[in-house]
Amino acid sequence: MSEFFAMNGYAFYVWGSYGLALLIFIIEIALVRHKRKITLQQLRLMRDAEE
Amino acid sequence: MAINWFKYSAPSSFYGLAGKLVPWFAWSSAILFAIGLYISFFVAPTDATQSEAYRIMFIHVPASILSMFIYLVMAVYAALGLVLNTRLSSMMATALAPTGALFAIIALWTGALWGKPMWGAWWVWDARLTSELILLFLYLGFIALHSSIDDPRRADRAAALLAIVGSVNVPIIYFSVNWWNTLHQGATIKFTGTSMHVSMQQALLLMMLACWFYVFAVTLMRVRSIILERERNTQWVAELEEVKL
Numbered sequence: 001m002s003e004f005f006a007m008n009g010y011a012f013y014v015w016g017s018y019g020l021a022l023l024i025f026i027i028e029i030a031l032v033r034h035k036r037k038i039t040l041q042q043l044r045l046m047r048d049a050e051e
Numbered sequence: 052m053a054i055n056w057f058k059y060s061a062p063s064s065f066y067g068l069a070g071k072l073v074p075w076f077a078w079s080s081a082i083l084f085a086i087g088l089y090i091s092f093f094v095a096p097t098d099a100t101q102s103e104a105y106r107i108m109f110i111h112v113p114a115s116i117l118s119m120f121i122y123l124v125m126a127v128y129a130a131l132g133l134v135l136n137t138r139l140s141s142m143m144a145t146a147l148a149p150t151g152a153l154f155a156i157i158a159l160w161t162g163a164l165w166g167k168p169m170w171g172a173w174w175v176w177d178a179r180l181t182s183e184l185i186l187l188f189l190y191l192g193f194i195a196l197h198s199s200i201d202d203p204r205r206a207d208r209a210a211a212l213l214a215i216v217g218s219v220n221v222p223i224i225y226f227s228v229n230w231w232n233t234l235h236q237g238a239t240i241k242f243t244g245t246s247m248h249v250s251m252q253q254a255l256l257l258m259m260l261a262c263w264f265y266v267f268a269v270t271l272m273r274v275r276s277i278i279l280e281r282e283r284n285t286q287w288v289a290e291l292e293e294v295k296l
Contacts, residue, residue: 007104009102010102010168013165013167014103016164017110017160021114024156024157028149028150028269029269032272032273032276033272036272036275039280040279042280043283046283047294
């Protein structure tokens with residue numbers, strides 16, 4: 001198993017690549033979900049202000 | 052059977068359709084990533100010249116291809132919005148830009164991490180690398196220009212022009228390895244006689260599809276928020292279940 005993670009000496013490069021891609025995907029998904037939450041909140045606030 | 056193809060070009064009906072599609076694309080992407088990564092790391096053999104470092108390819112190549120392709124799709128949507136004055140096309144262009152920029156960042160980052168052990172340098176001012184960096188700047192320019200103009204329709208038009216003019220960069224990236232002497236290797240996927248092991252091709256294809264579905268899911272989710280934002284004064288938005296709460 002440790003041999004697998006060592007990537008024959010290229011661990012930093014290989015896991016650095018996949019790690020960053022994963023991090024970017026997680027952040028983007030969180031941002032998109034957050035944006036939806038905020039947008040819906042604002043729509044409700046706007047509606048309440050009109051009433 | 053008559054299908055009204057224009058039905059889904061209206062933001063109100065597309066909003067609902069996109070909402071139904073998002074979970075399908077998201078799950079397809081997760082499953083494809085799982086299989087793709089398994090083949091990339093456990094089935095594909097160690098490369099004779101690059102040892103294990105070559106496994107960076109399975110994320111680098113799909114990210115790079117998608118960063119270029121998303122740009123073209125974005126430019127086409129922006130152009131449609133400009134010419135036909137369709138609101139949804141412009142919203143799609145706006146929704147694609149951040150994802151495209153992130154894929155360009157992944158392409159550049161994984162390229163640097165691959166370049167260091169293979170070429171001995173994180174970065175070289177090579178034609179392929181430089182034109183990909185310009186692609187990232189074009190995405191950032193599109194996003195910045197769009198958000199700097201308050202009136203959304205005017206922002207759409209200005210940003211569309213930037214997207215269309217910038218699309219000239221995409222064939223430059225693609226053909227750069229043929230046109231100039233570059234350090235970057237040539238095309239990985241060839242239509243005739245590729246030299247790659249079958250499992251490497253499978254892994255590459257699966258990772259590519261996984262990234263595609265990821266892009267569909269995340270862009271559709273983002274465009275739904277953009278639709279709500281820009282259609283906020285309409286009756287159909289006010290009547291949505293999620294807004295009524």
